[in-house]
Amino acid sequence: MSIFDQFKIKDQVIIITGGAGLIGRRHAEAVLEGEGIPVLLDIFEEPLKKVKAEFLQQYPDRTIETYVADITNRSCLEAIRDELLKKYGHIDGLINNAANNPKVEGGSKNLGAMRFHNLPLDIWEDDMRVGLTGAFLCCQVFGYEMEKQKKGVIINISSDYGVISPNQNIYKKEGVPEEEQTVKPVSYSVVKHGIMGLTKYLATYWAKCGVRVNTLCPASLSNGQNEEFVQKISELIPMGRMSRPDEYPATVLYMLSEASSYMTGATVILDGGRTIW
Numbered sequence: 498m499s500i501f502d503q504f505k506i507k508d509q510v511i512i513i514t515g516g517a518g519l520i521g522r523r524h525a526e527a528v529l530e531g532e533g534i535p536v537l538l539d540i541f542e543e544p545l546k547k548v549k550a551e552f553l554q555q556y557p558d559r560t561i562e563t564y565v566a567d568i569t570n571r572s573c574l575e576a577i578r579d580e581l582l583k584k585y586g587h588i589d590g591l592i593n594n595a596a597n598n599p600k601v602e603g604g605s606k607n608l609g610a611m612r613f614h615n616l617p618l619d620i621w622e623d624d625m626r627v628g629l630t631g632a633f634l635c636c637q638v639f640g641y642e643m644e645k646q647k648k649g650v651i652i653n654i655s656s657d658y659g660v661i662s663p664n665q666n667i668y669k670k671e672g673v674p675e676e677e678q679t680v681k682p683v684s685y686s687v688v689k690h691g692i693m694g695l696t697k698y699l700a701t702y703w704a705k706c707g708v709r710v711n712t713l714c715p716a717s718l719s720n721g722q723n724e725e726f727v728q729k730i731s732e733l734i735p736m737g738r739m740s741r742p743d744e745y746p747a748t749v750l751y752m753l754s755e756a757s758s759y760m761t762g763a764t765v766i767l768d769g770g771r772t773i774w
């Protein structure tokens with residue numbers, strides 16, 4: 498197989514949780530570019546429909562599966578698994594991408610309630626449920642199929658905040674008292690560190706079963722944040738800028754394909770150097 502051909506995932510069925518979100522749709526693009534079949538799971542129907550319609554314009558005649566699904570609901574995942582197996586006979590990959598990702602940067606409303614001492618228990622529990630329990634259930638339901646097939650790839654999406662602590666200074670707003678300043682909530686850090694534990698556990702657990710499990714850490718995505726925030730965060734990044742959503746698909750395709758056949762349990766960090774500074 499030529500080196501270039503190692504990046505092909507032709508007709509492989511790849512499940513992407515949170516597939517209608519900002520990065521989820523870029524993962525779908527990676528799968529389409531590799532000639533695979535993306536299966537997008539999301540709780541919201543309208544964005545799913547929109548993403549599918551956009552991709553069908555860009556990639557006519559290709560198959561894109563979408564399911565309105567809550568990844569914290571095991572029976573919902575099992576029904577999707579059964580339908581996919583009936584239709585395709587195999588499930589080849591899973592990207593655990595869905596997570597609650599509270600936007601606390603400049604321009605967003607002040608979320609003083611996210612401070613550590615008063616973070617509501619229901620927010621903490623919901624963040625754990627989506628970011629960790631959801632990924633755990635998807636690995637149980639879809640990953641176990643890969644174990645039985647003796648073939649499969651899982652990518653768990655973490656963050657630079659799975660490696661370092663948030664620098665809360667970049668979220669500070671002028672004129673707001675310290676105790677009311679918004680912060681990136683602790684639950685986000687815990688989920689993003691936790692998902693790496695899931696990667697390492699399963700990477701060794703399934704190492705001899707043909708199932709590879711790795712972590713991808715995106716960071717600092719540019720998404721219309723205000724100038725002040727962009728400047729503050731850019732100063733923390735050696736490359737001096739935020740990332741673009743189009744800077745992820747090539748790495749995702751590498752991680753999904755035979756091109757990365759000897760990689761398991763690894764953490765791939767795309768952060769412009771932020772975590773080494």
Ligand SMILES: NC(=O)c1ccc[n+]([C@@H]2O[C@H](COP(=O)([O-])OP(=O)(O)OC[C@H]3O[C@@H](n4cnc5c(N)ncnc54)[C@H](O)[C@@H]3O)[C@@H](O)[C@H]2O)c1
Binds near residue numbers: 539541593598717
């Ligand atoms: N945006 C960033 O700057 C950034 C940086 C580092 C890491 N990440 C990580 O990348 C991933 C995607 O982030 P994003 O910015 O695209 O977020 P996003 O909010 O745009 O997308 C998340 C998607 O998950 C879906 N979702 C939420 N709960 C769900 C559930 N129970 N079942 C199914 N789907 C559910 C949402 O509807 C949404 O479409 C997250 O894990 C996030 O932590 C993002």
